[in-house]
Amino acid sequence: MDKIPTRTTQILATLPEDLDLEKTAEIADKISDAATISSVNAPMLCDTPHEDVFNKLQQQINRLSAQIDRLYTERSSSAHNSYKSQRRSRSNSRGRNDAYCRYHRKFGQAARKCTKPCSFKQRSDSTILHHARKRETPFPTAHEDGVCCWGRECQPSILLTLRAANGSQIQTFGQVSMTLDIGPRRTFQWLFTVAEVKFTILGADFLAHYKLIVDMSKRSLLDQTTNLMNYGVTSTLTSTKLCVALPADNPLKGVLDKFPSLVRPFTYTVTVKHHTVHKIQTFGSPVFPKPRRLSPEKYKQARAEFQHMFLKRHNRKIIFLGIFGSGAVLGYKYFQAKITEIQEKEAEASIAFARKQHHFDCNQRTCNRTALSMLPNLRGAILRIIDTESLTQQLKSSSKNKLQIWEELKLLSFTRTICSVYVCSMLVLLLRVQLNIVGAYIYKEKFSTKMNGMSSHFSNATQNIQGRYLAMLEHLLDQGLKDLVEHVQVAVVKVIGKISLKEKLSSAKVLSIIHQIRMAVECDPDAGATGRSCQKLCTFILPPEEKPDIDVSNNSYEDKLLDKMISETRDVLDSDDFHTVFCSCLDLGFRHLMDRLAENFTSTQTFRPDRANLSEPEVAMAKFIPIINKLIFRLCSEPPNPFFQELLLMEPMKDLAANVYEAFSQETEPSPQMQTGFFLSNLFSKSSSCQGIS
Template sequence: MSVVFDAVGGFLNRNRRKFYWLGGTVGSGYLLFKYAQWKWTEFQQRREIEQTAKSNVKRRFEQNLQDCTFAVGSLLPTLGENLFNELNVELLTAQLQQTRQAKTEGGEGGEDQPGAPVTQPRKTKLEIWEELKLLSFTRTISSVYLVTLLIVFTHLQLSLLGRFFYLDSVVAFSQTDREQQVRGTVGGRKGVSDETERKYLTFSWYVLNVGWKQCVAQVQRAVQEVVGSISLKEVTTYDALIEIIGKVREKVEDENGENSNMTAFLLPEEGKEEDVLRAGGVETDGFVVDKELKDLLNETRDFLDSSDFRKVLKSCFDEAFDLLFKQLRPTFFAEQESRQRSHIAEVQEGEDIQDNAENKGKAMPLAGVIPVISRLVHHVVNGVPNIFLEILSTQPELKALSVVMYTGWEDHVL
């Protein structure tokens, strides 16, 4: 046995350097393998956390957009009530019906009532028609502007508030354990105090109680200039009506040289914030606009004054009025489009498009269009489902601006 041990000992002694090298190589390889395994596991965990974080941010942003739609929907009844009370087209329509009835009764009696001039009913009827013409255009066009402004402004407000929650979630995310991060249960405060958030959202009161009147007045001036001189008997086509509304838009949006002046309908002048908060139901005894709220309002005004916001607003106006024109189209093309559908299989697609482009649709006196114009306000404000709210809330430029506001921050915020 000793001989065997001596032989093995001699072999190990003669080759100890080789064994040291082999042991070092195996050991190093093992350590490298364990290090690579650890780094791979760490990478997998980090990627899992990052994917969860991105998913959570996306989910929060999508929820923010849904909140915007819900918030605007809750404000529309108030806007509609204001428009219907202030621009009472229905009252004028009832007065017209009364003049018709009075004229019929006068005809049946063979003579007008004693002391009533013969021309009085006709003159009154004409005056009512002229007022109805102006009020119908004013109310419907104003509703399109105001719904669009409400949608864009609400997206701006909630995107700015949502950003603070996002930033706080990022900070909280870095301070929580991996299990919470992977589960996506990281929370955090809302970035601004609940009181500041409540006060900031109260400024929608200004749009619904002050700004809307300014908007209506601006539209009313434009309608008077464009529509006021058009005779009730003038023959009107679909294209002519679009041109009329387009001219009103030019005057409304280009007042003072740019459409940015319409943002004045959204927030009060600086220094009058406390008046709005008090009128909106916020307790303001001894209240001074604190720095947190002031910074939020200043940032809101910066966005409202930016060229990007003006482009988005213009794009949303275009989308909204295109929707309005689609609501008008059946009045002029219903019969024609019905005939086209009945024999569309017999007409080549290129010829069908050409025929449709060449046909101007039905023509009617402007007086015949006024009832259609006056009824469109119900689609804009009271539609169920409200296509204006649904489509404008997903308008690409508005969504892109919401992303910029939601994810934009300065270093000092963190």
């Protein structure tokens, strides 16, 4: 009894206890014979003897095996013939199948369409097989006529009868074990029932056993084991429903009704592993309900108590955080205020610097225009004091004392040309100093007093004061020029007084003469035999302090301010910076003079093809006098004047102007003596170096 299957044992348990052993064994044999039927459908018992049923099943199996062998043979031969037919010509392939349409010529039995005329005859007793990839056994599909799913030669099975939903009977032909390969990378082996249906049906027990899920939305079959999905094609045929119908005269129907689990589809279920021992089902509110609000009185009390506990526990922390936070806020505000103050100061300084720079540039342009406008007056003053034209007229009209007149003309010509270089440099420097002092006073009056909210009693330079201050230029063009001419004439007489009118002069000789005259004019007895100093020349620019040209005897405000401005100008002229710039201007002027003289030496040179000119060109003193006498009209000519423009655009001149302007535009009063060194020259030299002469 231990070897009897479980289902057979369950059925035998329902038999009467007084039944003998032979009848019980006979019933067990019948149950075991019927056990080969699929568990999907309920069996329908029959009174046919066991031996007859076995013989019929054996014959059916033999026929099915023979049919499968024949189909394999036909498929292999058709594949071999199709390979050969590809190598044949098109005319040979058409010779045998001329009566077939192109669908049957190409697909044969598998053709789904046919065009007339066509003499192809479909086999009615054959079965169409569909081989899936990696499939071990052929899987049967429906025939085109819709009659059989496995083959017409199969014998009907009398052990199982199926009925459709409309009550019609569906013939079965036994069972077959098949291995399917429907895609999810594994094979499925199952015992299928062969029935007379149009399509293949996979039952729920097959899907449940292999954990296959039908996804209707995606039209696919999902394998839970491999997590792969196999997509299908929607069928155009209407679906059918199969049901199991038991005959009314079945003697076991009453027993099976009492035990419905016996005929229920058997599925393999996986037991859930857990450690639950008891299960208690509860009803009502959950164990942890949501918190409910307290009443207003209790809420206030609880809040006050919580605050008291919190403050008592964290009292020091709160005090420390409060002090630290207050300090951080105050520090941040102080830091922000300092940054704002610094930014405002930087902005004010930038604005003041830009304003001062603009005012300084305008002042330099005014100085350049004023200096250029003074050229006609300067030339006229030199020609009036040193009159060589009258001597020239005497040479043309009278024949007496011509040698004496030539000697006098020689001295005056050199004196006038050299004096023009000195006085041009003095005029430019004096104008530059005076106008920058006046401009600094004007800037301090307009802008500095407005920013500081105070005004200085000695900083308001009126138009009257400015006019009286600039009138000191008249001394340079009158008495100062006369004193300069006398001083230069003494040096000229000393150097060229003994040079004969017939003596030949070369450019090197002329350069040596002018250099000797400069040394005699600029030589300072206190500095040694070869010492150069502009201290003596600066005394010709302004009137001496003992005899000023401007009366400042009154004690009025204007007189005091004018006297202060004159004293500051004298301090500037006595400074070493001014002397350095003055010497640079003189060097530039005499270089320009020598360049003009060299042009005359080059133009007078004549080429003699009969002999080589190995020596420098030379000019007699008598011929050189008219050349140097006319240079004043080039040195002091009206604009454009290259010499004067070079003087105005000199870098040392601009540095001196920036130094003077910056020193006198400060809020504090400048010291009596200017500091040596151009400590502020770079501040304005870059911006003012590009300014032109308008």
